Amino acid sequence: DGGITQSPKYLFRKEGQNVTLSCEQNLNHDAMYWYRQDPGQGLRLIYYSQIVNDFQKGDIAEGYSVSREKKESFPLTVTSAQKNPTAFYLCASSIGRNTNTDTQYFGPGTRLTVL
């Protein structure tokens, strides 16, 4: 899982609560990403960031928010507006901005369960 850490590994949330998933990388990468993984649906992009203090919505951004105040950190908040948040969440990073040949490096993931 390289130099990307995600915490916690497991997270339980009650309905109506906001929760924040942590993602930290020590690879000095500019770009960072958040994906959601559901069985049989592959990876779906939630948000991505190409540079500090900038981020863009992905395919399924509704009910989620992010910040990128530091190069090494890209936390994801799952808000109460996300109707079905139970899933496996993956953070990734890659070297550059707008570089199509870059390899993505993934963290170990956080499994979120709504009770």
Add this chain to the structure above:
Amino acid sequence: AQSVAQPEDQVNVAEGNPLTVKCTYSVSGNPYLFWYVQYPNRGLQFLLKYITGDNLVKGSYGFEAEFNKSQTSFHLKKPSALVSDSALYFCAVRFSSGGSYIPTFGRGTSLIVHP
């Protein structure tokens, strides 16, 4: 728009036999193609990528993939499967120009290697 398809949800192979996991893509430009592997409850690990040059790409753990432009395919192969190869495999595509630099992932193929 860029897209990638993994036509098989599951591939079963006996240990010691060759394995193939299929991937096809749709493109309006030149593709950059990636294969990742995911073990249970873990993040994705990079296996190999095709950027340009030789159509046969060799990667980690004895895997290789062949880029076939006429068939728009990038199938993952290994000459002799191991039980430890059992995992979820993802194909991803990016395009060199005219499209988003954000990769698009297939839905994944579960590889099961039987002893």
